[in-house]
Amino acid sequence: MSEYPYQQAAEAIRQASAMIITAGAGMGVDSGLPDFRGNQGFWSAYPMYQRLGLSFVQAANPEHFEQDPLFGWGFYGHRTNLYRATIPHQGFSLLLEWIERYQLDYFVVTSNVDGQFQKAGFAEERVLEVHGSIHHLQCTVPCSNHIWPNTDTLTIDESSMRADQAPECPACHRVARPNILMFGDYSWLHQRTSTQENSFNRFLQDNDQRQLVVVEMGAGSAIPTIRSLSERLGYRHQAKVIRINPREPQICAPHLSFACGAVEALEQIENLLT
Ligand SMILES: [Zn+2]
Numbered sequence: 001m002s003e004y005p006y007q008q009a010a011e012a013i014r015q016a017s018a019m020i021i022t023a024g025a026g027m028g029v030d031s032g033l034p035d036f037r038g039n040q041g042f043w044s045a046y047p048m049y050q051r052l053g054l055s056f057v058q059a060a061n062p063e064h065f066e067q068d069p070l071f072g073w074g075f076y077g078h079r080t081n082l083y084r085a086t087i088p089h090q091g092f093s094l095l096l097e098w099i100e101r102y103q104l105d106y107f108v109v110t111s112n113v114d115g116q117f118q119k120a121g122f123a124e125e126r127v128l129e130v131h132g133s134i135h136h137l138q139c140t141v142p143c144s145n146h147i148w149p150n151t152d153t154l155t156i157d158e159s160s161m162r163a164d165q166a167p168e169c170p171a172c173h174r175v176a177r178p179n180i181l182m183f184g185d186y187s188w189l190h191q192r193t194s195t196q197e198n199s200f201n202r203f204l205q206d207n208d209q210r211q212l213v214v215v216e217m218g219a220g221s222a223i224p225t226i227r228s229l230s231e232r233l234g235y236r237h238q239a240k241v242i243r244i245n246p247r248e249p250q251i252c253a254p255h256l257s258f259a260c261g262a263v264e265a266l267e268q269i270e271n272l273l274t
Contacts, residue, residue: 026218073163077154092120139169212239
C-alpha cells in the first residue's frame with residue numbers, strides 16, 4: 001500500500017478536535033485474544049466445544065445459566081480470566097498518546113465485552129460497551145435491575161469447561177451471570193449500557209460543530225453494529241472514518257481503508273505524525 005492514505009489518516013488526526021474510536025472483535029487479536037471468527041475460529045480457541053458439537057452461538061446462550069450454571073460459567077469464567085490476564089496491545093497506548101498530544105475530546109464505542117479499553121487507561125465514563133461487559137454481573141432471573149462489578153475468583157476445569165462454583169445474586173442468592181447481551185437473550189439488563197449510550201449522545205451533541213475523526217478497528221460485517229455506526233458518523237457528522245480491518249477494509253471515499261491489523265496501521269500513522 002502506498003504511503004498516501006496513511007498521510008491522509010495522519011492529517012485527519014492532526015486536524016481533528018475529537019476522536020471516536022470504534023472497535024469490534026478484531027481489536028483484541030494483536031493482544032493475543034481469539035476473535036471467534038466462524039465456528040472454526042471458535043473451536044480452535046475452545047476445542048472442548050467442538051467435541052460437544054457446540055457452536056459459539058450455542059455456547060454464548062443464557063439458557064446454560066438456568067439449566068447448568070457451572071457449564072455456563074465454564075465458558076464465561078474462562079473468558080473472564082483470559083481478559084483479566086491480557087495486556088492491551090500497543091495500539092491502545094498510541095490512541096491514548098494521540099488524545100493527549102492533540103488534546104482530543106474522545107469516546108470509545110466497542111462491541112467487545114472484554115474491558116480492554118478501561119484496562120489500557122481509557123476513562124470509564126468515555127466508553128460505550130454496546131453488548132455489555134463480562135466484568136459486570138446481574139441476576140439470572142433477574143430479580144432486580146442491579147448490575148455489579150465481578151470481583152469473584154473463577155476456577156475452570158479446562159478439560160470439561162466447567163466452573164467449580166458460580167457467582168450468585170446478593171439479593172435472591174440464585175445464580176448470577178455476566179451482564180452481556182448473549183444470543184437469544186431476553187433477560188439482559190440494558191441499564192448500564194443505556195447510561196453509556198446517553199453519555200455518548202451528549203458527547204456527539206457537544207462536538208456537533210467540531211471536526212471529528214473516527215478510528216474503526218477490527219469491526220466485521222457479520223454483526224455490523226460497529227461498522228454501521230462508523231459509517232453513520234461519517235455521513236451525519238462529516239467525520240473522516242479510518243477503517244482498519246485485515247479482511248473487510250472496504251469503505252467509500254472520502255473515508256480511508258487499511259487492510260491490516262490495528263497495531264500495524266496505528267504504528268504507520270504514528271510514524272507520519274512524529
Ligand atoms: Zn436475584
